[in-house]
Amino acid sequence: xxxxxxxxxxxxxxxxxxxxxxxxxxxxxxxxxxxxxxxxxxxxxxxxxxxxxxxxxxxxxxxxxxxxxxxxxxxxxxxxxxxxxxxxxxxxxxxxxxxxxxxxxxxxxxxxxxxxxxxxxxxxxxxxxxxxxxxxxxxxxxxxxxxxxxxxxxxxxxxxxxxxxx
Amino acid sequence: xxxxxxxxxxxxxxxxxxxxxxxxxxxxxxxxxxxxxxxxxxxxxxxxxxxxxxxxxxxxxxxxxxxxxxxxxxxxxxxxxxxxxxxxxxxxxxxxxxxxxxxxxxxxxxxxxxxxxxxxxxxxxxxxxxxxxxxxxxxxxxxxxxxxxxxxxxxxxxxxxxxxxxxxxxxxx
Numbered sequence: 323x324x325x326x327x328x329x330x331x332x333x334x335x336x337x338x339x340x341x342x343x344x345x346x347x348x349x350x351x352x353x354x355x356x357x358x359x360x361x362x363x364x365x366x367x368x369x370x371x372x373x374x375x376x377x378x379x380x381x382x383x384x385x386x387x388x389x390x391x392x393x394x395x396x397x398x399x400x401x402x403x404x405x406x407x408x409x410x411x412x413x414x415x416x417x418x419x420x421x422x423x424x425x426x427x428x429x430x431x432x433x434x435x436x437x438x439x440x441x442x443x444x445x446x447x448x449x450x451x452x453x454x455x456x457x458x459x460x461x462x463x464x465x466x467x468x469x470x471x472x473x474x475x476x477x478x479x480x481x482x483x484x485x486x487x488x
Numbered sequence: 489x490x491x492x493x494x495x496x497x498x499x500x501x502x503x504x505x506x507x508x509x510x511x512x513x514x515x516x517x518x519x520x521x522x523x524x525x526x527x528x529x530x531x532x533x534x535x536x537x538x539x540x541x542x543x544x545x546x547x548x549x550x551x552x553x554x555x556x557x558x559x560x561x562x563x564x565x566x567x568x569x570x571x572x573x574x575x576x577x578x579x580x581x582x583x584x585x586x587x588x589x590x591x592x593x594x595x596x597x598x599x600x601x602x603x604x605x606x607x608x609x610x611x612x613x614x615x616x617x618x619x620x621x622x623x624x625x626x627x628x629x630x631x632x633x634x635x636x637x638x639x640x641x642x643x644x645x646x647x648x649x650x651x652x653x654x655x656x657x658x659x660x661x
Contacts, residue, residue: 369661415658423572425658453657460661
């Protein structure tokens with residue numbers, strides 16, 4: 323059990339592509355406990371990815387249950403998560419524990435079908451949408467060495483697209 | 489000790505203004521903070537935070553020749569830097585309609601009275617010269633919640649202005 327330091331941009335380790343888990347053992351569960359402990363100390367984060375605390379394994383935690391009036395699946399520990407299907411695109415405002423004092427708009431899939439494993443190696447499957455789907459995609463990006471900064475779109479031009487008709 | 493200034497530049501838009509000005513500031517050992525550049529109509533505008541050990545007169549000396557060459561007017565004010573203190577918006581209001589006098593005043597007054605602290609505002613006059621339309625986006629913090637803002641904008645239903653409000657749910661991951 324340990325609260326770990328959160329790596330912050332421009333720490334180059336955040337660009338690491340994390341390794342898939344092939345053994346669901348106590349080492350994995352200890353790393354996940356570190357993630358749980360660190361996330362619980364964070365300022366209102368709805369998710370955290372293992373590489374954010376220096377564990378370069380494909381594991382994330384997502385929990386959007388604190389948000390009102392949205393569909394969600396509660397507290398999720400996702401090992402080796404994969405998006406198998408997606409539908410629709412929508413811009414939304416994001417920030418990150420690894421990028422303090424900045425928020426920006428990012429386009430994500432509106433609905434996703436997700437497969438993953440729990441910390442004991444049991445397969446999981448979810449249909450997700452909206453805020454929870456966005457949170458999963460944000461955390462999964464960390465596993466591929468990507469931050470929301472890599473996907474920023476304009477704050478001001480996403481509602482009214484300029485077009486000149488001639 | 490370095491102090492902060494706000495440099496404001498205005499002039500007819502032309503290529504190379506930002507590059508020329510920032511190069512001159514860099515060569516005068518100035519460090520830039522946050523900046524906002526916009527073309528309003530065909531006018532170039534920029535506000536940029538400049539940090540420097542130098543006196544304001546030295547900064548002015550550095551940019552003056554470029555301002556003269558590129559027909560820019562400038563203004564330099566001493567400010568508090570106060571970086572790393574951003575306020576995140578939780579509400580976005582979009583306003584559109586036929587352009588007429590008083591839209592901004594009416595809408596922003598109503599929003600202020602409903603508890604919205606405006607953090608960011610931008611507007612454009614789009615459409616055509618014969619039929620101009622006004623489009624404005626406002627982001628802010630709803631100090632009294634969304635409800636009074638929604639009630640406040642209801643008053644514009646009969647004013648030929650479309651005002652929409654929605655909350656911004658920022659995801660921190």
